[in-house]
Amino acid sequence: MTEPEQPATERWIRFGRERILVRDVPPVRRSAGPPVLLINGIGAHTRMWGLMERTLAGSRVISFDAPGAGRSTTPLGVVSVRSLAELATRVLDEVDVEKADALGYSMGGIVLQQMLADYPSRVRRAVLVGTSPGIGAVYGPTLSLLNVSTPVRFLSDRLYLRSVGALVGGRARNDKQWVEDHLPVRLLHRPSLTGYSRQVASLATWSGLPLLGRIRHPVLVIAGDDDPLTPVANAKILTHLLPNARLQVIPSEGHLMPLDDSSVVPPMIRDFLAAADHERTDAWSTGRQIDAVELRAALSGNRLQLQPWPWGPVSALQRRRWLRRRP
Numbered sequence: 001m002t003e004p005e006q007p008a009t010e011r012w013i014r015f016g017r018e019r020i021l022v023r024d025v026p027p028v029r030r031s032a033g034p035p036v037l038l039i040n041g042i043g044a045h046t047r048m049w050g051l052m053e054r055t056l057a058g059s060r061v062i063s064f065d066a067p068g069a070g071r072s073t074t075p076l077g078v079v080s081v082r083s084l085a086e087l088a089t090r091v092l093d094e095v096d097v098e099k100a101d102a103l104g105y106s107m108g109g110i111v112l113q114q115m116l117a118d119y120p121s122r123v124r125r126a127v128l129v130g131t132s133p134g135i136g137a138v139y140g141p142t143l144s145l146l147n148v149s150t151p152v153r154f155l156s157d158r159l160y161l162r163s164v165g166a167l168v169g170g171r172a173r174n175d176k177q178w179v180e181d182h183l184p185v186r187l188l189h190r191p192s193l194t195g196y197s198r199q200v201a202s203l204a205t206w207s208g209l210p211l212l213g214r215i216r217h218p219v220l221v222i223a224g225d226d227d228p229l230t231p232v233a234n235a236k237i238l239t240h241l242l243p244n245a246r247l248q249v250i251p252s253e254g255h256l257m258p259l260d261d262s263s264v265v266p267p268m269i270r271d272f273l274a275a276a277d278h279e280r281t282d283a284w285s286t287g288r289q290i291d292a293v294e295l296r297a298a299l300s301g302n303r304l305q306l307q308p309w310p311w312g313p314v315s316a317l318q319r320r321r322w323l324r325r326r327p
Contacts, residue, residue, distance in 0.1 A: 010023050011094075015090055018072060019073045020072045020091070021045075021065040022094060022095065023047075024062050024095050025062075033101065034059070034097070034100050035095075036060070036101045037062050037091070038108070039103065039104045039115075040065075040069070040108045042069075043196050044108075045065050045071065046063045047189070052258055052259075055266040055269070056270055058270075059101075060097075067084075067198075068195025075195075075198060084114070085112075085115035088102075088115050089115065100123060100124070101126070102116075102123045102125075102127070103127045103269060104131060105130060107199065109132075110203065110208065112128065112131075113131075113211060114208070114211065116217055120217065125219075125220075125272070126220070127222065127272065127273070129258050129269075130257060131230060131235075133207060133234065133237050134203060134207040135206060138233040138234050140228045140230065140231055150193075150196070151190070151196040151197075154190040155190075160186070161179060161180065168254045169224065169227050169229075170255065170256060170260070173226070178260075212241035213242075215242055218244050218279075219245040220278075220283055220284065220287065221238050221246065221248070222257065223248075224250050224254050225250065225251055228255070230255065232249055232298070240289075240290040240294075246287025247287055248286070253265070269283075271283060
C-alpha cells in the first residue's frame with residue numbers, strides 16, 4: 001500500500017560533478033513559520049518522507065537525495081559530512097530559502113549537526129531523530145552494525161522483510177503487515193553497493209563532539225528506547241553537549257519513528273516547529289536536560305559498546321575531554 005503524496009515540484013541541481021534530486025512541497029495553507037528542510041538517513045530517498053510531508057503540510061517542505069542515494073548520481077569518491085552540510089545549504093539556495101527549520105534523521109542528523117555548526121544563520125530550530133555524534137558514540141548490537149554497513153538487505157524483498165525488524169526495532173519487530181505496506185516506498189529507489197558504501201565511508205572519520213558546543217540553536221533530540229542502531233546513550237551525549245537542547249525518549253519505539261503513522265514523533269515534530277514559541281511546546285517543556293552524572297551513568301551502562309577512537313593511545317583521554325565539556 002502506497003500512501004498518497006503531497007503535490008510537489010522536483011528538480012535536479014548540480015553539486016560539483018553530481019546531479020542532485022531536490023523535492024519541494026508547498027504548504028497547503030499560508031504558514032507563519034519558515035520552510036522545513038528534511039535530511040534523510042543512509043541509503044534513503046525523498047519519496048520516503050510522505051508521512052512527514054503530510055504532517056508538516058502547514059509548511060513548505062524541502063528534501064533531497066544525497067549523492068549515491070535515491071535518484072541522485074553516485075560520486076566517484078567519498079563525499080565528506082562537511083561537504084554534505086554544504087550541499088544542504090546549496091539546496092536552500094537553489095529553492096530561494098534564506099532560513100529554514102531542519103529535521104535530521106539518522107545519518108541526516110549527523111549532516112545537520114555539521115550544518116548547524118558551519119552555517120548557523122541558515123537554520124532557526126532543529127530536530128535530531130535517531131542519530132548520534134559519530135566517532136565517540138555508543139555502538140548498537142553487532143548484528144545491527146553489520147546489517148546497516150551493507151545494502152544487501154535491499155537486494156530482495158524477502159531479505160529486507162526478514163532483517164528489518166532486528167535492525168530497526170520498534171513497530172517493525174512485530175507488525176509484519178506494516179513493514180510489508182512500507183516496503184514498496186522503501187525499495188522504490190534501491191541504493192547501489194557503490195553509493196551506499198561511500199555514504200558509510202563518509203561517516204568513518206567524522207565526529208560531532210568537537211562541534212556541539214558551538215551550536216546555539218534550540219535543538220529537540222528524539223530517541224526511541226528500542227532503537228538498535230542508535231542506543232539512547234547517544235541522544236544523551238547530544239543533549240548534554242548541546243547548549244540549548246531537550247531530550248524526548250519515546251517508549252517502545254525504534255529507528256523508523258518519523259516514518260511510522262502510529263508514532264507520536266511526527267506530530268511532536270510538527271508542534272515543536274510550528275509553534276511561535278518553542279519553549280511553550282509540550283515537546284520542549286517536558287523534554288529533559290542531561291547532566292554529567294546521568295551521562296556518566298549512561299556511558300558506564302554501555303561500556304562494552306563504546307565506539308573506540310581511531311587515533312591511538314590518547315583516544316580515551318580525548319573522549320573524556322569532550323564528554324566532560326559543558327558549554
